[in-house]
Every structure is written in structure tokens, then in C-alpha cells.
Amino acid sequence: MSRLVVISNRVADPRKTAAGGLAVALAEVLSNTGGLWFGWSGKIVPEGANEALHTQQAGPVKLATVDLTQADHDAYYLGYSNGVLWPVFHYRLDLADFDAGYIAGYRRVNQQFARKLLPLLRPDDILWVHDYHLIPLAAELRALGCKQRIGFFLHIPLPPPLMLAAIPGHDWLVRALFAYDLVGFQSKADLGHFAGYVETEAHAQPVEPGRWRAFGRTVQAGAFPIGIDVDEFQALTRAPEGAEMYQRMKNEYSRRKLLVGVDRLDYSKGLPHRMRAFRELLAKNPETRNSATLIQIASPSREDVSAYNDILHELESLCGSINGNFGELDWMPVRYMHRTVARARLPGLYRASRVALVTPLRDGMNLVAKEFIAAQDEADPGVLVLSRFAGAAEQMREAMLVNPYDTEGTAAGIMMALQMPLEERRNRHQALLQTLRRYDVHWWCDGFLQALDSAQAEEAGTSWLRL
Structure with a gap:
């Protein structure tokens, strides 16, 4: 059985039910595969002190975390993730801070995560990336030579195409999604917004229902509404x-x-x-x-x-x-x-x-x-x-x-x-x-991972370009 590697902004001990949310949802499958959970430690450290990788064992699950500097936290987390993506994805263009130049920090932290994660990977690992903080992570991993199967799940809404296109650099952001083998959304409405964007803005070609080709690569996308236990x-x-x-x-x-x-x-x-x-x-x-x-x-x-x-x-x-x-x-x-x-x-x-x-x-x-x-x-x-x-x-x-x-x-x-x-x-x-x-949390988890296992990413010489 392939090992599951979960990547999210924050990491929680899956043994603690009080953690709720993602920890409860993923605890069983991570434990069954002796999985790895990677993300931010939640700590802010001085400049230059963020190179350490922290690991600990939580039962059969390995937790691996990295620290962020104040500048990276402010740009990646407060700035681009929650100052740009969160309001726009929730249809609040009026609250988005487009002019602060946060995108460089967002990209920089995703690059840092990719560099720290890559040496921990095994050839047959399956990677599951979660949420809007880490949209470009697969593209950064691919640029470093990562060949493993990678899925992405967006826990928040995806806005309609024209609203998404209001984000400066929106084309780069959606192009990054094509580095994944499978992209999952919470609802059919969100999936429809994705299809509308990639066909009108990125000129993607539908290959078959739920699959599109653009940038020399195909991506599969579907609706996987998350449930509870x-x-x-x-x-x-x-x-x-x-x-x-x-x-x-x-x-x-x-x-x-x-x-x-x-x-x-x-x-x-x-x-x-x-x-x-x-x-x-x-x-x-x-x-x-x-x-x-x-x-x-x-x-x-x-x-x-x-x-x-x-x-x-x-x-x-x-x-x-x-x-x-x-x-x-x-x-x-x-x-x-x-x-x-x-x-x-x-x-x-x-x-x-x-x-x-x-x-x-x-x-x-x-x-x-x-x-x-x-x-x-x-x-x-x-x-x-x-x-x-x-x-x-x-x-x-x-x-x-x-x-x-x-x-x-x-x-x-x-x-x-x-x-x-x-x-x-x-x-x-x-x-x-x-x-x-x-449609409980086990249906959600199993359904996404089964779809990821069968996703066919037909790559044709794609080059994941730097900004």
C-alpha cells in the first residue's frame, strides 16, 4: 500500500479528537498507511532561523513541520492567503488587498515547503495537498523533479470566472492547479466555476467529463463534498x-x-x-x-x-x-x-x-x-x-x-x-x-483517494516556469 502524505498549512496530532476538522477526517487513512503529515509548525522565528525541519512521531503517523519568519508569515499567511485569496474566494472583492505585493512571499513559502518536503518523499507516495494556502505547491514540487501522484482539495468556495480573474496573477494561480493530477472542490457549483474559468480564460480543452487539457498537461477535477464522522x-x-x-x-x-x-x-x-x-x-x-x-x-x-x-x-x-x-x-x-x-x-x-x-x-x-x-x-x-x-x-x-x-x-x-x-x-x-x-467523512476521503489513484495525468514536456 502506498504511503499517504498530507500537506496542509497547519499540522495537528491526529490522535487528539479535540483537534476536529481535518485531523479527524484524515487520522484513519494516515494511520493505516503509516503516513506523513507536513506543514507549518505555527511558530514564527527570527530571519535565518527557519531552515530547521521538525519531526515527531504521533503513533504510526510522522509529523513534519517548518517554521516561518515574521516576513514570510505576514506575506504568505496574513497577506496573500487571507488578504487576497480568502476575500475573493468568498466573493468579497471589496476587502481584497491587491496592491501590497504579497504574491512573492506566497510563492516563496510554497517553494520553501517544496524544498523541505521533497527529501522526505518515497517513490510510491501519494500526496494530498489541502486548501488555498498551498495552491502552487505541486508546481513547485514538479519544478524540483517530483513525479509522484499529487491531489489538491479546496476547502473554501471557488468564485465565478470573472471574479477569479480579478486577482492579479490569476492565470499563474490556475496554471499551478494543472500541476496536480486531481483537483477536488466542495460542491458542483465550485466545479462549474472551475470549468468555466479554464475553458474561457485558459482556453483549456475538455478531454472527457471532468478532465481538461491545458499548458501541455491534463487535470481531472470533481466535486467531493466533505462530511463528518x-x-x-x-x-x-x-x-x-x-x-x-x-x-x-x-x-x-x-x-x-x-x-x-x-x-x-x-x-x-x-x-x-x-x-x-x-x-x-x-x-x-x-x-x-x-x-x-x-x-x-x-x-x-x-x-x-x-x-x-x-x-x-x-x-x-x-x-x-x-x-x-x-x-x-x-x-x-x-x-x-x-x-x-x-x-x-x-x-x-x-x-x-x-x-x-x-x-x-x-x-x-x-x-x-x-x-x-x-x-x-x-x-x-x-x-x-x-x-x-x-x-x-x-x-x-x-x-x-x-x-x-x-x-x-x-x-x-x-x-x-x-x-x-x-x-x-x-x-x-x-x-x-x-x-x-x-456521504460521511470516510466516503469523502475514500472517494477522493480512489479518484486520485485512477487519475491519468498525460504530461507532455511541461515546464513549470518561475514568476
Whole structure:
């Protein structure tokens, strides 16, 4: 069996379930192959001190990390990855910093990663590169002579062709994707945007469904919506911390219907829009006052960036205004927490909630939506109110789908969720849970790796040119 090599911006110990996300998803396949996980250490070191390669063993998995200097971190991570790619890929051209010259640092760090990774590779390794921080990594590895099969998965959305073309150097960025054997996206919509771009901007020729040829090379691309480990998350719901949280919430809110939102503090999550919809719900439906409480958790995220400070202040102002205008001595409509809640406690909060609000303006997938469904009591389940602009909406059609830009429409959707009869709640939940089990994280992982194993990259003298 070939060894799996995972490359991502950050590396986590796959033995620790608290790590969540990518660590949980990849732990099994990495362990089965005695795999290698490579990425940034999370440490910032002085100039010239970033040449060391750090390795450690995490059970059968080898972890290999490199440090970054402050200049590289600022250009590669804060600058190009999160100052250019993140806003554009989430349809926010107005927030992208195109003029700061970050692209050189982004390229430099990807080159550094390629140089450090190459000596660690075996001839029959299969490489799986994750997310927007590392789009050019395969091209840098190919330039150093790497012949192994390499796949790439984009966890965030891919914007429409014209929006993608607004990025200076967009042609180089997409050309770099052709160094991969397989490129995976979260949704069919994202795959459609990729096809539209490569055919109109790069003049790629469709070879067959899901395969294109350009720059002397073919690339295969597909939609691989990521899932969760349903059994693992349900076990967390029954575990002591989850069960304790559930009981506490049920006792504290026994006379009220609980709504929940759990997000990173990010402009893509539509949190101010959500609060305005909740305010509209209270204003238009007096029966919800003193009976509906929204718990909104907004985990800190990149607060040294001005756009995040702006949304933090707007969100705090809206929460204060709603509580001031509608609150009573014994009831506050919104309980807002600007901190991270332990993953082990979240299932209990989800299970105690009648409604979950997952209403991003744009999201690659959004696993909170899937975790909420997994945590529910099948006999008396809650209702998922889901933005149609989340990647999860393609699979989760039985959720209450809303347009977060439509304040009145979203408020009406929340009201329908609060009033939904038990039989309809059960039917929707049963269908959603069936989808979650069929397309779980193991299906995602196995499906991508099987597609990568069979991908045929017909290379014809491609030269991976430097900028």
C-alpha cells in the first residue's frame, strides 16, 4: 500500500479528537498507511532561523513541520492567503488587498515547503495537498523533479470566472492547479466555476467529463463534498461533557425555545445579517418574545485585521441593541459569546436547541450544519435553518433553506422552523441524517483517494516556469 502524505498549512496530532476538522477526517487513512503529515509548525522565528525541519512521531503517523519568519508569515499567511485569496474566494472583492505585493512571499513559502518536503518523499507516495494556502505547491514540487501522484482539495468556495480573474496573477494561480493530477472542490457549483474559468480564460480543452487539457498537461477535477464522522460525533453527544451541557441547557431554558449559532468571527459567516433577521423575527412575531433565546458563539479569528474588528463591533452593537429593545428582567433575547467553546461541549448545546442558524453569505461546506443534525434526538429533533449559499445546501435540501441577504425572508424561515410540527421535523431530520451517513467523512476521503489513484495525468514536456 502506498504511503499517504498530507500537506496542509497547519499540522495537528491526529490522535487528539479535540483537534476536529481535518485531523479527524484524515487520522484513519494516515494511520493505516503509516503516513506523513507536513506543514507549518505555527511558530514564527527570527530571519535565518527557519531552515530547521521538525519531526515527531504521533503513533504510526510522522509529523513534519517548518517554521516561518515574521516576513514570510505576514506575506504568505496574513497577506496573500487571507488578504487576497480568502476575500475573493468568498466573493468579497471589496476587502481584497491587491496592491501590497504579497504574491512573492506566497510563492516563496510554497517553494520553501517544496524544498523541505521533497527529501522526505518515497517513490510510491501519494500526496494530498489541502486548501488555498498551498495552491502552487505541486508546481513547485514538479519544478524540483517530483513525479509522484499529487491531489489538491479546496476547502473554501471557488468564485465565478470573472471574479477569479480579478486577482492579479490569476492565470499563474490556475496554471499551478494543472500541476496536480486531481483537483477536488466542495460542491458542483465550485466545479462549474472551475470549468468555466479554464475553458474561457485558459482556453483549456475538455478531454472527457471532468478532465481538461491545458499548458501541455491534463487535470481531472470533481466535486467531493466533505462530511463528518456521524458515529464519532454522536458518541461525543453521549459523552460526559456533551451530556452535561445538554442537561444544563435543558434545565436553564426549560420554558423557552433555544436557537443556536456557532461560527468563527468572519465576514463570510453573515453574522450581522443573522442578527438583523432575529431582530425582525422578534419585531414581527410578538409571541416569540420572552420565549425564544438565541445563543450565538463567535470564535475569535484574525482580529489583527481591520475587517474583523469592524464586524466584531457591528455584531456587538446589534446584540446590545436587540437585548436593550426587547429584553426583560428575566429574559435576554441574545446570549452572545466571543470565545471558543470546547468541541466536546458543542454536541450537548446542539441537542438542546430547537433551531440551528447556519446562515453564511458564502461557505465552502460548513460542518456545523452536519454536526447539528448528527447531535439531534431522532424522536424530537431540532430544525436546521441553512443558507442556500453554504456548500452544505447542495446535499441538505431538507433543511429550511434561506437567503441570508433577505432579512424578512430569513426571519420567516426561522419562524417556520420554530413552529414546525413534530412529524415534519422527524421526516426532515431522518432524510438529512441518511444523507450524512451515506456521504460521511470516510466516503469523502475514500472517494477522493480512489479518484486520485485512477487519475491519468498525460504530461507532455511541461515546464513549470518561475514568476
